[in-house]
Amino acid sequence: MTVIEPGCTLGILGGGQLGRMLALEAKRMGYRVITLDPELDAPCGQVADAQIVARYDDQEAVAQLGDRSDVLTYEFENVPAASVQWLEAEGRRVHPSSAVLTITQNRWREKMFVANLGIGVPRFRAIASVEDGEQAAREIGFPALLKLISGGYDGKGQALVRTPAEAREALCRWGISEDVSAEPRAIWEQWVPFVKEVSMIGVRDERGTVLTYPLVENTHVDNILDTSIVPARVAPEVEEEAQRIVRAIGEHLGIVGVYCVEMFLLEDGRLLVNEIAPRPHNSGHYTLDACVVSQFENHVRAICGLPIAPPQLRSAAIMVNVLGDGSGHRLIGVERILEDPRVRLHLYGKRDARRKRKMGHVTILVEDVSEALALAHRVRQHLRWG
Template sequence: MLLPGATLGVLGGGQLGRMFAIAARTMGYRVVVLDPDFTSPAGQMADEHLCADYRDPNALQRMAETCDAVTTEWENVPAESLAFLSARCPVAPSPDCLAVAQDRLSEKTRAREFGCETAPFANIEDSGDLVHAWSVIGAPALLKTRRLGYDGKGQVRVNSLDELVAAHEQLGSVPCLLEGFLPLEREVSVVLARNAQGEIAVFPVAENQHRNGILDISIVPARVPEAVAAKARDMASRIAHGLNYVGVLAVEFFVLKDGRIVFNEMAPRPHNSGHYTLDATVCDQFQQQVRALAGLPLGDTRLLSPVVMVNLLGDVWTHGPRWLELLKHPGIHLHLYGKAEARPGRKMGHYNCLAPTVEAALELAMSTRAAIGITD
């Protein structure tokens, strides 16, 4: 058990690492960040920023010597870097868990092993598998790269074999999955924490809406029957236990029109759809990340208020952000990530809208979203 005064390391310097660093330092820990960007959001908040490549042997040795435990804000850190660190200090989540989440075939296969239903899919190792995959899945379908796809990247909708062939070439002819479409009613996610003692704490289920493949808003509590929410929490917990997972884990599900819950994907780290916890739960997802990494008892995940989280992308900066439209509302909490450059589609921040009811929170979110120039 690591108590305040210990040093925690994080691989990755983006906004998730930044919020981890803030939580850790608030709780009395020192923080070391390894990230090659000297302007990294997490590096701004760290006690020490190792500005180097993730494979840099000197930086990794420094982290191993300095840190009492290491986590990551990004699942696609080089495997050899994780292996180096895990041989010298505790690393959570483990390299094995990260490896599962790095590959869509692995995560869907493991999810099925733990009793979760998935969309129908066919594996494509190379172009020789395209015809068979199409015969299994058919139209309409979604071609997804097995690795490195996020926020709508690395996936193409296809409606014919010819389109599949062209899409596979467009994606670089890398290993892919071809997934069948399902009759979706909505999408939800579960964020939970699990520590090395096997204790699990699950946050309230979020209902997520996307725009151009990127999360737009999260509504909490999700507007689904309690039986559906309970099933999602149970499935996410089974995955965490089955993987012997330590850390914060996010699991995304499809809710079908017939009420079934289908596993979509998981993220072995805090998640965009869990940002509502920063203002609306007793303990937030980054405090839980610190607690799980340090081997502490997990915090209280109780929802204190209905809340809607709104993502702020770089598009909002095109004509200058109108922050007063948000800050004049006492129920809105603004979080900006300290990124040096705003680009269209880049996550620059978010805000949480708290209100007595989920309907009022959603109304506040949608009205202010329009007032600052976010358009559908």
Template sequence: MKRVGIIGGGQLAWMMGDAAKKLGVELVVQTPSSDDPAVAIAQDTVLATVDDAISTKILAKKTDVITFENEFVNLESLSFIEHQGVCFRPSLEALTPLLDKYHQRCYLQSLGLPVPQFFALEQAENLGSQIEHLGFPVVLKSRRHGYDGQGTFIIKDLADLQKQLNLNTTTKALSQSLFLIEEFVPFERELAIIAARSVDGEVVTYPVVETQQEQQVCRRVIAPADITPNQAAEIEAIAHTLLNSLEVVGVFGIELFLTTSGKILVNEIAPRTHNSGHFSLDACETSQFEQHLRAVCGLPLGNPALHCVSAVMVNLLGYEISGSDYQSQRQKLAEIPQAFVHWYGKTESRPGRKLGHVTVLLDHRNRDAISTIANNIESIWYPS
């Protein structure tokens, strides 16, 4: 029986639990807290800080291959372990150009993939003229460790930029090395695609989805996205180019913009399973979580196709500080026809925290009807 180590114990690792049982795979989780969701589904747990190389050595002794639930890892410390023969999938080499968002942008650009205009703050000798070229507003992004809207700021003028830098850092030199600036894209829609690559180099892609965000946090995902066949083909080609160039093994999430002129731009890469693919648990022949385990275990990839006409996924985000399990709301959500409620078992709710999600399977693609269903879910979940 294959034993897979997962660095990270959040809901993304937790959602691999059912797939692991199906495939006859045992999971060993390295995570900082015994309260983390994936501890409940793991055969064994290594409690540690996520980038603790000593703990990862222990994890390696217990497993055949190690993969990642998040990208908050120290590649330098893990490289010593990799050189000792430990198998990481995806490899550390594949992760190297992606973890710093400025390096990620440069890498995508080197592949000829379309990205927004950007520059590193530390390289801006004349900041005013650089930004003047882009025009306000601009986007200020943390180069490392930003997610769910954290570390992303819409900047309206130079005074606002300086204010954000002062709030987020202590010295000017430090602040400039931590951020990049990119053009603000007036997009028509935000899109995403989940793609997987096997040990043998086979690449499969899931249907392109529309993601709906509020304050840079994903609220809803609609599968498939209402785009043209040519746009879907372009996005699939981007996924193939990226995964093959990196020689990735595993699942990646790719976030994109569709501009008002119909142009596709790559926004960000997540080198792991991704929130935009949660619909696949209930709506696809093979979920993104099973697909990831198949890839890292060297098994044939599964069929990523939808087995329904469409689906809508709504995140259940925390709106208060609480220890409640929200049983009453979850019961009402479960009563929605063709609804599947996934509750992550987190011990504390706080504003913006992802506590669970609901996916509803549909036999139509009517956008108004889909919006009505999503609104109904949110009316049940959020207090009026």
């Protein structure tokens, strides 16, 4: 296990905001960064030393990224596992491994993996045909969430269905035919009447040490993360149970790097795992401002073979996502929100503020989470696109 020292080059597959924040932390620590993304001037490309503009499945470009990097990682889980496998086959050091990606980019495998650890998940069934859908309707019932097994994010590739007709319509829309021999392409998932959505960031190093960040409480709007509050307002037993789950998942995945586990908290205090992200996560952005060592720095440390740091929370915080709304590309109100010294602004350098596009986030450091929601509301009132 050799240490990849500062001065070496980190290669990042994917050039979005997660790559950008990772690159900024890596640069601060003295690393060089190169990213690969199909979009010219990608958020990460703007701050990296270099960007290769190519598709993630362009084998030659991926090989070039490998040639120019000392260690590689990816910043979103829809990068083809094959691209990571090519790099591994060439003997490149890639974290997390393609084995981790193969599980986490497939909702079906991921759910089976978690369930096999004896950890609770919503009831689910793989769907390859309309007939499977009818079977699931009898077994699991309505309301249900139909989710495409691969390729979805931020609520894309999901349908909430309340009746057999709605379920048939969604399956037809996705082209899931009556051919019973086909590979399952979707899952039928029980709709969970959760009391809270929570998530926890974990980091695991090459030696197998796992450290966990505090539990975060998340609110979603239209299936996209809207607000994260830390520490989560839950009983200490819930926090401990979440730590146990996150630790078990990290250990059994054998992941090296940062990962996030999204969970539903039920009325009776039980936690069900919703999904795993094998990378830094939107609900961990607060760590840049509120923790001694951020999720991004710990990711750099883990993949480079450096000691990972216990995530000490310096302050309670609330994070508010800033999404585009289609009404303009200039963010108005920045000077108003920055009048409050507790507010920290992060923008991702995206020019086109399309509706629902993640453009940035704001972290507000607070004494106490009870004041956080009012402050977040004020930030939202001042910010608009024009």
